[in-house]
Amino acid sequence: MSFKFPHLWIKSGEVARTLTQGSLSKFKHLIKWKKSESILEAGFASGSNSLQTLVPLLPHDYKEFIGSDISDEMIDYAKKEFKLPRSEVVKLDVCGEIPSQFRERFDHIFGFNVIHVVKDPRKAFKNIKDMLKPGGSTFLTFFQHTPIEHSFVKLKNSPKWGRYDHNEMIPPYHYSASPLDEYQKDLEAAEFSKTIIQKAYETYTAKTDEDHEVLTDLFYAVNPVQLQISDEKERNEYMKEYISEVFNGPVVNQRLDENGNKITDLTTLNMVVYATK
Ligand SMILES: C[S@@+](CC[C@H](N)C(=O)[O-])C[C@H]1O[C@@H](n2cnc3c(N)ncnc32)[C@H](O)[C@@H]1O
Known part of the structure; x- marks a missing residue:
């Protein structure tokens, strides 16, 4: 799933950052740095999350990023x-x-919030291994379910919106009883020499109107189906229904705090993979 809206992605960057920082704070000790390393980040979007989460961890003497x-x-x-x-x-x-110049080139490959949006996770893991030097390692974080996939299934199956193509937006393991088990099988197929898999819940909590706007911007940013709808009125109607489905979906939980203020938790079950070639 190719993301189309860099400005909205940056505007709502706090969500990806919070989830990434949560995983890094728990598991960054797994990453072993050496001198003069080559580093690749896959699916880094605008690079804005990377600048705030990964870049501060890089040793000063890295060779290339x-x-x-x-x-x-x-x-x-x-x-x-x-x-x-x-x-x-x-x-x-x-x-x-994978271009030949990337084969066996990297000491580290990172991917934050990416594997759950790729079409073929098995191929992605294999390619990541192929791009690592022997002894190189990868650190990946991804979700069991994205906050948006359930709404895309609903819209795809609705009489009104089903004529638009939603297939790209539905992750390959959406219908599996355990997507994380499927990802685990794909990882095993890549035959890394050592693989550590951790699972942890991460939450972004929206407390203020601004926080809720951040969530809405994020959900807009990750919906390229809207580009298929040329009529503005129809597109607005579609987006309204989509946003409402996402806020009412299983990954997003709305509640009231003790003062009656609306609180929204976006909680993902994250898989964190550290694997060595
Ligand atoms: C959820 S965003 C995460 C971006 C960034 N890592 C972050 O955490 O802010 C997923 C990114 O992966 C990219 N992407 C999707 N499929 C991809 C693929 N097959 N190869 C590389 N990038 C891909 C999308 O375009 C998007 O920018």
């Missing part, structure tokens, strides 16, 4: 805005054919 994504819109944005010494931004489909 390559940020990559499948989305032209994200890559164009990041090429202009992502500023880091010895870095480059490239277009790369982590499930596609």
